[in-house]
Amino acid sequence: MKVLLLGKNGQVGWELQRALSVVGEVVALDHDDGGDFTQPEALLAKVQAVAPQVIVNAAAHTAVDKAESEPELARQLNAQGPALLAIEAKRTGALLVHYSTDYVFDGSGQHARTEDAPIAPLSVYGRTKAEGEDAIRASGCQHLILRTSWVYGARGGNFAKTMLRLAAERPQLKVIADQIGAPTGADLLADLTVPMLRAARVNPALIGTYHAVAAGETNWHEYARFVIEFARARGAHIQVAPDQILAIPTSDYPTPAQRPLNSRLDTTRLRQAFGLHLPHWQRGVERMLTEHLPETRA
Numbered sequence: 001m002k003v004l005l006l007g008k009n010g011q012v013g014w015e016l017q018r019a020l021s022v023v024g025e026v027v028a029l030d031h032d033d034g035g036d037f038t039q040p041e042a043l044l045a046k047v048q049a050v051a052p053q054v055i056v057n058a059a060a061h062t063a064v065d066k067a068e069s070e071p072e073l074a075r076q077l078n079a080q081g082p083a084l085l086a087i088e089a090k091r092t093g094a095l096l097v098h099y100s101t102d103y104v105f106d107g108s109g110q111h112a113r114t115e116d117a118p119i120a121p122l123s124v125y126g127r128t129k130a131e132g133e134d135a136i137r138a139s140g141c142q143h144l145i146l147r148t149s150w151v152y153g154a155r156g157g158n159f160a161k162t163m164l165r166l167a168a169e170r171p172q173l174k175v176i177a178d179q180i181g182a183p184t185g186a187d188l189l190a191d192l193t194v195p196m197l198r199a200a201r202v203n204p205a206l207i208g209t210y211h212a213v214a215a216g217e218t219n220w221h222e223y224a225r226f227v228i229e230f231a232r233a234r235g236a237h238i239q240v241a242p243d244q245i246l247a248i249p250t251s252d253y254p255t256p257a258q259r260p261l262n263s264r265l266d267t268t269r270l271r272q273a274f275g276l277h278l279p280h281w282q283r284g285v286e287r288m289l290t291e292h293l294p295e296t297r298a
């Protein structure tokens, strides 16, 4: 099977390069080697030249605050690029695997949302990601959309690494405690993608949108405390005292983009359709930190 991976250097793309290697021949691209979503004609020509049976799209505009001031670029990456891939997948019969986000929802209420819950994004990032999802579904192509949340990877920056850096530099941290969600490893997403795409290739009834997040829930403050205490216990340089990691409401941390308060995603559909187990978020974060912490020691 020939697989085209877009966004190979991102957090998820990097893990997909590893995970997809068991599926078949993988052609992996990023924006500097033919997979540039701001160059739709060249992108289409590249997809046609590769002629994949499966397209896995991990490219996106993920800078949530920056997207507020560059909505057209966000739309090109998060909506128009995926739409182009979907139309081409429909034409050739390829399967399109795509990733989306908890930020397509407004985060009202306290319940975990299912895949059919109404989308109501609060930000340019969320809106353009929702447009990308809609375009894929409207194209009629064979697709899997995996909506996930709070992604961290061994490669690149993420919230946990930011907290470790700030905890080493500052005597006090203030972290939002009223946004609830599930940190999800890029490695977990990549590892789920393989059995899902294999199953969906032979069973079109599996085509559709799925919530793919680690089990359990937390808030950014509790997540930060977990990361910092794990690192402290393993001898990392941490300046901030445990009682100086302060919990604050979202209203005390103004940002250009509004974020949902309730990012709980119900994963029942994915677990039942594919028989896959989703581990607790703390296990994956521990694994990522164990890999990352040696890099932070003097």
Ligand SMILES: NC(=O)C1=CN([C@@H]2O[C@H](COP(=O)(O)OP(=O)(O)OC[C@H]3O[C@@H](n4cnc5c(N)ncnc54)[C@H](OP(=O)(O)O)[C@@H]3O)[C@@H](O)[C@H]2O)C=CC1
Residues within 6 Å of the ligand: 007, 008, 009, 010, 011, 012, 013, 030, 031, 035, 036, 037, 038, 057, 058, 059, 060, 061, 062, 063, 077, 098, 099, 100, 101, 102, 129, 147, 148, 149, 150, 151, 152, 156
């Ligand atoms: N990160 C998160 O917390 C979450 C992510 N998601 C979704 O998961 C998916 C993967 O996200 P993640 O791996 O974290 O994202 P990253 O930001 O880590 O990676 C995005 C990728 O897109 C590439 N890219 C940037 N500009 C272009 C362009 N013009 N054309 C083509 N590719 C480009 C980047 O390349 P380069 O690195 O060279 O700039 C990078 O490879 C996305 O769909 C995202 O919306 C969903 C929920 C949470």
Ligand SMILES: Cc1cn([C@H]2C[C@H](O)[C@@H](COP(=O)(O)OP(=O)(O)O[C@H]3O[C@@H](C)C(=O)[C@@H](O)[C@H]3O)O2)c(=O)[nH]c1=O
Residues within 6 Å of the ligand: 062, 063, 064, 101, 102, 103, 148, 149, 150, 151, 158, 159, 162, 166, 173, 174, 175, 176, 179, 220, 253, 259
């Ligand atoms: C650095 C910092 C952040 N925060 C808050 C801001 C924000 O609400 C939260 C997380 O910060 P981030 O910058 O990682 O947030 P953000 O970039 O919004 O993360 C999101 O990225 C996109 C791509 C997604 O799809 C989402 O699922 C989600 O992971 O922590 C603090 O409260 N204190 C701090 O010192």
